[in-house]
Amino acid sequence: MKIFVLLLLINALSLAQISFDANFESGNINTVTTTDSINYTVTTISDIGGRWFYFRIKGVKDKFIRVTITSTDVNRPMYSYNNRDFTRFTESESPSLRMFQKTFTEDTVYVAYYTPYNxxxxxxxxxxxxxxxxxxxxxxxxxxxxxxxxxxxxxxxxxxxxxxxxxxxxxxxxxxxxxxxxxxxxxxxxxxxxxxxxxxxxxxxxxxxxxxxxxxxxxxxxxxxxxxxxxxxxxxxxxxxxxxxxxxxxxxxxxxxxxxxxxxxxxxxxxxxxxxxxxxxxxxxxxxxxxxxxxxxxxxxxxxxxxxxxxxxxxxxxxxxxxxxxxxxxxxxxxxxxxxxxxxxxxxxxxxxxxxxxxxxxxxxxxxxxxxxxxxxxxxxxxxxxxxxxxxxxxxxxxx
Ligand SMILES: [Zn+2]
Missing domain, CATH: 3.40.630.10 (Zn peptidases)
Structure with missing residues (x-):
């Protein structure tokens, strides 16, 4: 019985919800869709074009995710765990335009087209x-x-x-x-x-x-x-x-x-x-x-x-x-x-x-x-x- 409870717990943890939002200054995200909780498709709120994105993903620690932002033209975007110091995704983390993939080491990550200056x-x-x-x-x-x-x-x-x-x-x-x-x-x-x-x-x-x-x-x-x-x-x-x-x-x-x-x-x-x-x-x-x-x-x-x-x-x-x-x-x-x-x-x-x-x-x-x-x-x-x-x-x- 003990083992059964533990398994349930592990299962619940690994399925902990990954969430996206841009509810902060200069933030921009419109829609997020996924069918498998690994591959995500994101769109931005467009004005003249939809280049700018800047959003937060929660619940990603030790999980591999791949995100494609269809409305932008970004080449190797930036990410940050503290919303202050931004790092560019490496070539293998962002091998093609509009996408990044990574196993993040912290639970919350901020991603932007380029380092924000808000x-x-x-x-x-x-x-x-x-x-x-x-x-x-x-x-x-x-x-x-x-x-x-x-x-x-x-x-x-x-x-x-x-x-x-x-x-x-x-x-x-x-x-x-x-x-x-x-x-x-x-x-x-x-x-x-x-x-x-x-x-x-x-x-x-x-x-x-x-x-x-x-x-x-x-x-x-x-x-x-x-x-x-x-x-x-x-x-x-x-x-x-x-x-x-x-x-x-x-x-x-x-x-x-x-x-x-x-x-x-x-x-x-x-x-x-x-x-x-x-x-x-x-x-x-x-x-x-x-x-x-x-x-x-x-x-x-x-x-x-x-x-x-x-x-x-x-x-x-x-x-x-x-x-x-x-x-x-x-x-x-x-x-x-x-x-x-x-x-x-x-x-x-x-x-x-x-x-x-x-x-x-x-x-x-x-x-x-x-x-x-x-x-x-x-x-x-x-x-x-x-x-x-x-x-x-x-x-x-x-x-x-
Ligand atoms: Zn300009």
Missing amino acids: YSYLQERIAEWKLNPFTKIDTLGITDNGLPIQQITITDPLVPDTEKRRVWIHARTHPSETPSSWHFDGVVQKLLSSDDVISYYRQNVVFYLIPFTNPDGVYYGRSRTNYNGIDVESNWDKPEFETSIEVKILKQRMSQINNERVFSVFNNLHSQAASYCTFWIHTPGSTSPRFYRREYQFSNLNTSDNPYFVPDDYSESNLLAKFPEGWLWNNHGEQVMALTYETPYDQYSSDVWVTDSNLMELGYRNVYAIAEYLELSHPKWYILDNKNTIATGSWNTDTA
Whole structure:
């Protein structure tokens, strides 16, 4: 009789329910189905596409499961037992797109398309950055769901702003694109470092940094839109009544800054499924030959001696009024070197796998590229002649 009870107990334990949920910040899961409690099929809540997933599985300790996420395009997603430190599934754990399989060693596991960078984590980072005397945090406006669009201003307050150049960098218009936040984080870390060269940059530039242009989308686990299903990225040419609150807030702040002095550099940080970084350089036909050359110059400064990003990775596209770059061009023309910078989720063109730390490294490099583009030469960081970064010559040839 004793043996019988024990067997029953073992049986009950091994059949303990495995459960899936995404009932937390930035979470996204829609349906889960299984016929054998080993193979699971998951779908996500789609907006424009259904790329982003971020869910929790409970009851998995010492059990082998295989999960296929049909609505996404993920290549080797990330998992974490503490929802903080994320690890990429190995090649054998994720041998094909959209799936992972593993015997987990803890009872609860979190799985995401790429390492999350959610609203609460940003608040932790801001609390830390705020302690630095070169940082000022402002709220530019409140979204439809009550979240702030935050601005981090970094500059040396002892030097008057009137003579400084202005740089604007923003990220997370598309909420799924978490690598862009690790890139952004690297930019902030570099700008706050105690270093002669960086302190010279802070004396000469005001950096306006917007970590989340779409905090509602981030908070509610969207892939490409805000809470209301609007793609904030392509909402810049709409009449007032069709313009999202996010774009209204950003336009208002950009106009306010540009009325004082037009910013010299605008960086729009995104991430792409393609396995390489890229800049979307605007064709000379849709801008001007000089602008085109200046964008190449900035891009070349970024890729110079860069193990993760090479000139072959560049893309070209026509400038369109619906994007923020188009809005800036229509208002300020060649004055603002406005570029979208994409980071990948899986691998760089060099086949190196993307990690939070190499994304941050791209952020550090971007700071130097911006300063070099602005010709801020410091005795400890000389700008050397580099044929790839020369932007002189005739502007008459349209090479589009
Ligand atoms: Zn994007």
